[in-house]
Amino acid sequence: MINLPVDYIGVVFANSRRRITPEQAAALKSVLLEWSVNERPKLAGVFVNPTFHELEHVMEIVSLDVIQLHGQESAEFCEQVKKRWNANVFKAVSFPQDDTGQDADHVALQRLDAYTGFVDAILLDTFDPLYGGGSGKTFAWERIPAYAEWAAKNDVAMFVAGGLQADNVQHLIQTYRPYGVDVSSGVETEGLKDITKITTFVERVKQA
Structure with missing residues (x-):
């Protein structure tokens, strides 16, 4: 993947078939040094309900650029993480597959207000009962605009995940930006x- 135009590469520390050790992540980060300096992607570590001790252990071994939280981490926890490390904090918001849930969105957006100032991005994903995310399934995309509005108002970036592939990512980007x-x-x-597949996906994203 060296010098593909990607902005972030994720390594998974949550319970998943993709899970790796902090030592493996450190070895992978060393590969990023082979990229052109101005094009080096940031390294994101994916966690689900980690303890502060677990984060301490990982960050001692591999200095992550992004701590991506996919569980039920509280605003207070995100505040602690933000104050402790010089890393961006991404907080996932998970939706049941195909659940339109507009009423739930109103409540969820009110809860998100507590995270303002402690997260650099929200990541909309499809809920997976086993791993939190990474289900490979899409959620109801019509829910995106309300979260996009919240993100813009609070100067927070918004990412979308969940079932994306080369065949549908352009439609997502062109419709919801x-x-x-x-x-x-x-x-x-x-x-x-x-x-x-990675190369094709990146090409479609850049074309969109």
Whole structure:
């Protein structure tokens, strides 16, 4: 992937078939030094309800640029993380698959207000009961505008994840104009990252 025009690369520390050790993440980060300096993507670590001790352990071994939280982490926890490390904090907002849930959105957006100032981005994803995210399924995209409005008002970036692949990402971007998109299973073949799918996905994103 060296010098592909991507902005972030994620490494998973949550309970998942993609989970790696902090030592493996440190080795992967060393590869980023092979990229052109101005094009080096930021390294994001993906966690689900981590303890502060777990974050301390990981950050001692690999200095992450982004701490991405996919569980039920509180605003107070995000505040602690933000104050402790010089890293961006991304907070995932998970939706049940195909649930339109406008009433729930009103409540969720009110709760998000507490995170203002403590998160640099929100990431809209499809809820997975086992892992929190990474389901490979889309959610009801018509829910996006309310969150986009909240993000713009609070100067927070908005990413969209959940079931994205080369065939649908252009439609998403052209319709909803998120700050960024997040992909994992959509660029895999038989559970492994596929460089052909990754390249095609990135091309479609840039074209959009």
